[in-house]
Amino acid sequence: MRSLFGRPSLRPYSSYMQRSVLNPDGLTARFLGTSSLLLSDGDTTLLCDGFVTRPGLLRVVLGRIGPDRALVRDAIGRLEAHSLAAVFCAHTHYDHALDAPVWCLETGADLVGSESTANVGRGVGLPESSLRVVEGGDALTYGRFELTFLDSVHSPGDHYPGTVDQPLVPPAPARAWKTGTAFSVHVSHPRGSVLVHASANHRPGMLAGCQADVVYLGVGLLGKQSPEFVRTYWDEVVGASGARRVVLVHWDDFFTGLDRPLRPMRSFADRFDTAMDQLLPLARRDGAEVVLPIVWQPTDPLAGLT
Numbered sequence: 302m303r304s305l306f307g308r309p310s311l312r313p314y315s316s317y318m319q320r321s322v323l324n325p326d327g328l329t330a331r332f333l334g335t336s337s338l339l340l341s342d343g344d345t346t347l348l349c350d351g352f353v354t355r356p357g358l359l360r361v362v363l364g365r366i367g368p369d370r371a372l373v374r375d376a377i378g379r380l381e382a383h384s385l386a387a388v389f390c391a392h393t394h395y396d397h398a399l400d401a402p403v404w405c406l407e408t409g410a411d412l413v414g415s416e417s418t419a420n421v422g423r424g425v426g427l428p429e430s431s432l433r434v435v436e437g438g439d440a441l442t443y444g445r446f447e448l449t450f451l452d453s454v455h456s457p458g459d460h461y462p463g464t465v466d467q468p469l470v471p472p473a474p475a476r477a478w479k480t481g482t483a484f485s486v487h488v489s490h491p492r493g494s495v496l497v498h499a500s501a502n503h504r505p506g507m508l509a510g511c512q513a514d515v516v517y518l519g520v521g522l523l524g525k526q527s528p529e530f531v532r533t534y535w536d537e538v539v540g541a542s543g544a545r546r547v548v549l550v551h552w553d554d555f556f557t558g559l560d561r562p563l564r565p566m567r568s569f570a571d572r573f574d575t576a577m578d579q580l581l582p583l584a585r586r587d588g589a590e591v592v593l594p595i596v597w598q599p600t601d602p603l604a605g606l607t
């Protein structure tokens with residue numbers, strides 16, 4: 302039996318690694334681990350989460366955490382993302398919202414999310430004029446992108462439930478970054494549509510009538526759920542959206558930095574291989590392509606679909 306401190310290898314899934322295909326007039330996506338994703342059409346650039354500090358496990362469990370501004374600046378330089386329109390947060394846990402307001406301070410972007418996310422922004426001194434508080438059903442337009450925020454549900458076993466009700470000044474214990482509202486974010490653009498569904502759970506019927514070409518599908522903790530849970534999740538999110546490409550996210554061990562290749566979570570935390578055993582037959586059944594994104598690598602998320 303595999304040690305709980307071991308981890309599944311990515312080697313059996315090498316054929317699923319996303320290839321870098323760039324189209325001159327296409328969208329460009331860059332995955333940054335967890336559900337962090339930079340999306341650009343060349344004129345307007347948006348960021349989901351932007352979690353790059355990735356503090357180690359011991360610090361998260363026993364200590365206090367805060368955003369590492371130098372790491373955010375490094376990422377901005379590496380991505381040439383000096384001018385962002387908006388940073389939106391899937392929810393307010395630290396692995397989504399820790400660094401988001403720092404990207405906003407550095408680039409002038411709006412911080413978009415629940416009131417809890419806004420309080421994370423206030424805690425690092427982001428002005429009210431940069432905060433956009435949204436609720437389920439709200440839509441915002443940035444350039445040719447339209448973002449629609451759909452009420453969702455956090456994956457089972459939420460470690461830090463609740464809301465952030467006051468400005469959250471870092472450093473603070475990880476538990477201070479409480480969930481707030483969990484959103485699935487539909488991003489539409491004349492080139493195509495992308496759904497960023499960060500947390501592996503759903504509200505029944507939440508995607509009825511909501512089409513997407515590509516789903517960035519959160520699979521965190523999916524390896525611990527029942528086959529029935531996985532099947533329903535797939536049907537309600539991928540099936541309901543009609544997506545033909547599924548980019549798996551939130552499978553990487555986010556206690557290690559982004560300067561190394563991503564690895565799945567250790568087995569005590571999740572079972573990426575178990576999740577894949579259940580997801581791949583569903584993808585085959587529905588004729589959907591499953592890919593694993595490569596950190597930092599630019600690619601057109603819609604390549605070959607439109």
Ligand SMILES: [Zn+2]
Nearest residue numbers: 392394455500
């Ligand atoms: Zn979370």
